[in-house]
Amino acid sequence: MRLLATLVLLLLLRSAELRRGPRSGAVERGARGRVRGRGRAGVMRRQTQECKEYMEAGEKYLDCQDRQLTTVMQDWPKDIHHLLLARNKIQVLRGNIFSQFTQLKSLDLQQNHISMVEDGAFSGLSQLTTLLLQHNRLKTATEEVLLPLPRLTYLRLYDNPWICHCSLDSLIRTLQVPSNRNLGNYGKCAEPEALRGQKLRNLNVDLLCADNNQVDRIPGGGDAGLPRLTPTKVNTEATSMCHTYMFPKPQLDCSNKDLNNIPSELPSDIVKMDLSRNTIKHLRPKQFLLAKDLKLLNLSSNSLHHLDTAAFAGLLHLRELDLSNNTLHYFQYGVLEDLYFLRKLSLENNPWICDYNIHYLIYWLKHHPSVFYTGLICSEPREFRGWRVEEYVKTYNGECPKDKRTGGMDTDNTAQEGAGETEGLTCGGMAGNTSL
Numbered sequence: 001m002r003l004l005a006t007l008v009l010l011l012l013l014r015s016a017e018l019r020r021g022p023r024s025g026a027v028e029r030g031a032r033g034r035v036r037g038r039g040r041a042g043v044m045r046r047q048t049q050e051c052k053e054y055m056e057a058g059e060k061y062l063d064c065q066d067r068q069l070t071t072v073m074q075d076w077p078k079d080i081h082h083l084l085l086a087r088n089k090i091q092v093l094r095g096n097i098f099s100q101f102t103q104l105k106s107l108d109l110q111q112n113h114i115s116m117v118e119d120g121a122f123s124g125l126s127q128l129t130t131l132l133l134q135h136n137r138l139k140t141a142t143e144e145v146l147l148p149l150p151r152l153t154y155l156r157l158y159d160n161p162w163i164c165h166c167s168l169d170s171l172i173r174t175l176q177v178p179s180n181r182n183l184g185n186y187g188k189c190a191e192p193e194a195l196r197g198q199k200l201r202n203l204n205v206d207l208l209c210a211d212n213n214q215v216d217r218i219p220g221g222g223d224a225g226l227p228r229l230t231p232t233k234v235n236t237e238a239t240s241m242c243h244t245y246m247f248p249k250p251q252l253d254c255s256n257k258d259l260n261n262i263p264s265e266l267p268s269d270i271v272k273m274d275l276s277r278n279t280i281k282h283l284r285p286k287q288f289l290l291a292k293d294l295k296l297l298n299l300s301s302n303s304l305h306h307l308d309t310a311a312f313a314g315l316l317h318l319r320e321l322d323l324s325n326n327t328l329h330y331f332q333y334g335v336l337e338d339l340y341f342l343r344k345l346s347l348e349n350n351p352w353i354c355d356y357n358i359h360y361l362i363y364w365l366k367h368h369p370s371v372f373y374t375g376l377i378c379s380e381p382r383e384f385r386g387w388r389v390e391e392y393v394k395t396y397n398g399e400c401p402k403d404k405r406t407g408g409m410d411t412d413n414t415a416q417e418g419a420g421e422t423e424g425l426t427c428g429g430m431a432g433n434t435s436l
């Protein structure tokens with residue numbers, strides 16, 4: 001009771017203080033007014049100044065990301081090709097808001113607070129091919145919104161609370177036209193309950209407006225013939241877990257998300273994927289198969305212990321792989337075979353065990369001299385702790401009986417290619433390899 005009284009008293013005092021504030025003198029108020037006025041103009045000027053304008057590959061970019069903007073400024077250059085507005089505070093896209101940017105090819109509006117897009121918002125953007133609206137607050141929109149965009153080939157709508165009612169019907173139909181392959185691929189219904197988690201692209205549109213929108217009535221009736229209730233796997237999908245960025249390169253940032261698995265449904269066009277600082281223990285076969293354009297994969301600071309042989313299948317273009325700060329002991333035979341174009345491999349801070357199993361890794365590295373690797377230090381057994389793994393492998397070969405070593409050299413080629421591949425990793429084979 002006394003606590004409550006104190007709180008009320010504090011609140012009263014505080015509101016009295018606030019009320020007194022503006023009243024304390026006309027002079028001060030005038031000054032403050034001027035300051036405020038100047039301040040606002042200053043902010044506006046600063047906002048435009050802070051947007052970074054740059055050229056890349058002959059195209060003009062205006063980078064206005066992370067600037068607390070609530071709208072588009074009229075004094076921005078009109079001849080830009082790419083407008084980056086991610087992570088601002090835009091709430092509404094009014095008609096003709098972008099119409100001055102007639103050369104715009106891509107428009108990134110992700111991670112704003114957009115809850116409404118007026119039908120003419122994208123008027124004039126006849127060259128636009130890429131429109132990013134993911135991570136906003138959109139509940140509904142119509143096909144009209146997309147009509148001024150004849151060249152649009154890439155549209156992101158996911159992580160918006162779409163209400164799959166009859167009013168969304170025309171937009172969904174547009175997304176479902178088979179030739180519109182990259183429009184709204186991952187967008188999902190948030191409501192009604194019966195459709196939650198369903199992809200806009202897969203929805204049975206005829207249901208939405210049929211019979212005066214019968215799906216809306218499900219919560220009461222619960223018709224068994226209608227779509228399933230909330231799917232359970234929602235949280236593991238990359239598109240809802242992680243942030244995707246299109247600039248400067250398509251990338252997926254899933255760092256520090258408490259993931260213990262690779263998210264499903266990885267977007268196929270990403271070039272960079274950051275999965276660091278999670279709790280992933282095990283890489284299963286073919287989990288990156290869809291991410292075929294990936295060039296950088298960061299798995300550092302997880303709990304990786306086991307990598308399946310086909311874990312990196314499909315990563316033909318991967319150039320950089322960061323596996324540092326995990327609990328890897330060795331690489332299973334074959335794990336690295338999919339990585340044709342790897343250039344950089346970070347292995348530090350793993351408890352590498354210097355015994356027979358580590359030979360595959362050394363063997364592979366020797367055959368891929370263009371791979372720059374770091375951090376390959378034995379942590380076990382005790383006698384080799386702190387040794388470079390290559391040094392350890394040399395002593396292993398040194399211990400080989402002489403006859404076996406020569407035999408190994410003679411049969412080196414067959415050992416590498418033939419069925420007895422693992423032999424290439426034993427004494428003889430490794431001795432042959434060290435001479436390469």
Ligand SMILES: *[C@@H]1O[C@H](CO)[C@@H](O)[C@H](O)[C@H]1NC(C)=O
Nearest residue numbers: 255276277298299300320322
């Ligand atoms: C991977 O992520 C960690 C931490 O999140 C970072 O320190 C490291 O530089 C990243 N590695 C690469 C190759 O970008």
Ligand SMILES: *[C@@H]1O[C@H](CO)[C@@H](O)[C@H](O)[C@H]1NC(C)=O
Nearest residue numbers: 277278300301302303325326
């Ligand atoms: C290594 O990973 C652990 C968690 O697995 C983390 O707490 C630690 O900060 C990481 N160390 C470095 C150097 O990134």
